Amino acid sequence: xxTVIEVAKKLFxxxxxxxxxxxxxxxxxxxxPFIAYSVEDTDKLVFNHYAINNLAVYLNRxxxxxxxxxxxxxxxxxxxxxxxxxxxxxxxxxxIIGMNCNGVVEDKYDEFDKENTQIKCKYxxxxxxxxxxxxxxxxxxxxxxxDPQGPLMEKILKMTPDERWEFWKAEFDKCIRCYACxxxxxxxxxxxxxxxxxVPQWIETSATIRGNFSWNxxxxxxxSGRCVGCHECERVCPQEIPISLxxxxxxxLAGKEFGYRHGMAVDQxxxxxxxxxxxxxxxxx
Amino acid sequence: xxxxxxxxxITAFVCNWCTYTGADLAGTSRLKQQPNARLIRVPCTxxxxxxxxxxxxxxxxxxxxxxxxHPNDCHYNTGNFHARRRWIFFKDLLDFVGIDESRLHFSxxxxxxxxxxxxxxxxxxxxxxxxxxxINYKKTNPLEVTKVDFEKGEVA
Numbered sequence: 001x002x003t004v005i006e007v008a009k010k011l012f013x014x015x016x017x018x019x020x021x022x023x024x025x026x027x028x029x030x031x032x033p034f035i036a037y038s039v040e041d042t043d044k045l046v047f048n049h050y051a052i053n054n055l056a057v058y059l060n061r062x063x064x065x066x067x068x069x070x071x072x073x074x075x076x077x078x079x080x081x082x083x084x085x086x087x088x089x090x091x092x093x094x095x096i097i098g099m100n101c102n103g104v105v106e107d108k109y110d111e112f113d114k115e116n117t118q119i120k121c122k123y124x125x126x127x128x129x130x131x132x133x134x135x136x137x138x139x140x141x142x143x144x145x146x147d148p149q150g151p152l153m154e155k156i157l158k159m160t161p162d163e164r165w166e167f168w169k170a171e172f173d174k175c176i177r178c179y180a181c182x183x184x185x186x187x188x189x190x191x192x193x194x195x196x197x198x199v200p201q202w203i204e205t206s207a208t209i210r211g212n213f214s215w216n217x218x219x220x221x222x223x224s225g226r227c228v229g230c231h232e233c234e235r236v237c238p239q240e241i242p243i244s245l246x247x248x249x250x251x252x253l254a255g256k257e258f259g260y261r262h263g264m265a266v267d268q269x270x271x272x273x274x275x276x277x278x279x280x281x282x283x284x285x
Numbered sequence: 286x287x288x289x290x291x292x293x294x295i296t297a298f299v300c301n302w303c304t305y306t307g308a309d310l311a312g313t314s315r316l317k318q319q320p321n322a323r324l325i326r327v328p329c330t331x332x333x334x335x336x337x338x339x340x341x342x343x344x345x346x347x348x349x350x351x352x353x354x355h356p357n358d359c360h361y362n363t364g365n366f367h368a369r370r371r372w373i374f375f376k377d378l379l380d381f382v383g384i385d386e387s388r389l390h391f392s393x394x395x396x397x398x399x400x401x402x403x404x405x406x407x408x409x410x411x412x413x414x415x416x417x418x419x420i421n422y423k424k425t426n427p428l429e430v431t432k433v434d435f436e437k438g439e440v441a
Contacts, residue, residue: 161380213382221375224375250377283372
């Protein structure tokens with residue numbers, strides 16, 4: 001199988017793209033996002049277990065200037081497809097270098113091990129991407145460990161409303177409103193976020209429990225039927241709030257209620273932007 | 286201080302073309318209804334952003350009712366269909382963070398259904414009265430907390 005560098009070189013030589021977004025070593029044994037603008041730059045590209053970031057977050061800006069090559073794992077490709085579904089750019093604007101992914105490491109660990117992969121890898125089923133222009137990387141045998149978020153989710157679902165409230169209150173109380181979850185999310189691309197609106201101010205900006213509830217609920221709601229499950233929000237959260245539980249619950253509902261998964265096919269209509277005459281309305285009097 | 290009987294505050298977001306007119310009809314028909322609801326008229330149920338609902342709770346509402354035209358009756362043809370799909374998600378999200386179902390109600394009330402409006406709003410008010418004040422959300426208000434503590438004599 002070809003490597004990232006070979007594909008990126010070919011792209012520049014055939015003048016298909018003006019830049020390639022990928023990963024480069026950060027000096028230690030991890031990687032950081034990197035944009036290659038020339039053939040010489042491509043030698044710095046890597047892809048391994050430490051290619052953590054979801055690079056789809058850069059595409060909205062980069063595709064304005066021309067076609068872009070992007071190194072992407074299965075989960076990142078869901079974000080790219082989702083953005084195309086939502087008309088943020090066209091399929092022709094991106095050249096997807098799909099990577100066979102063997103799981104990426106949880107941020108806090110230095111060495112990759114099957115045990116310390118990210119939560120999303122533990123229930124991932126798109127390790128060979130579902131859409132790509134070129135496929136690269138070797139797929140290894142990989143036993144999927146148990147989903148660590150599952151038991152927590154089940155525990156919350158079994159709680160009474162008041163217990164759930166106390167659980168989330170304790171979690172949201174930690175929120176410092178740094179908006180890292182918003183900045184890192186590839187699907188959060190509004191030019192003006194509702195949290196930044198001051199006239200009228202819908203969401204309290206100070207980190208009080210009241211504002212935190214509004215912010216986290218509205219963020220999760222805006223992700224409903226759109227979250228692609230890349231878990232970047234939870235990874236960057238400095239307070240380690242399990243915010244991906246909220247978006248994951250919305251994703252579960254989209255799957256259960258509508259059989260929908262965002263970012264799987266370019267021509268699929270979006271879920272919340274459309275409607276069906278036969279939608280459920282047993283809760284409406 | 287004698288214990289006051291709890292009277293719930295209900296915020297009702299109603300659409301201009303159906304439910305607001307329906308509630309108006311209930312008034313002109315002199316149908317009796319409990320006075321606990323504050324109606325907020327919006328152009329269409331599709332206009333109701335979920336932040337409105339959160340804002341209502343923040344501002345001290347004990348329950349929220351959202352009401353609009355029946356499906357296929359929308360003045361703008363599709364507004365209530367879009368809204369309906371959104372509510373499925375928002376309702377589930379609120380349930381997931383522990384806001385009890387009895388705090389948020391939905392209904393379709395057309396302009397000719399004055400009687401139905403009275404039944405719906407009375408039903409909502411009774412249900413919320415049963416549940417008592419929405420203490421959980423009220424406690425998230427920093428000012429409210431100070432007031433409660435002040436009355437208890439815990440804050441000088």
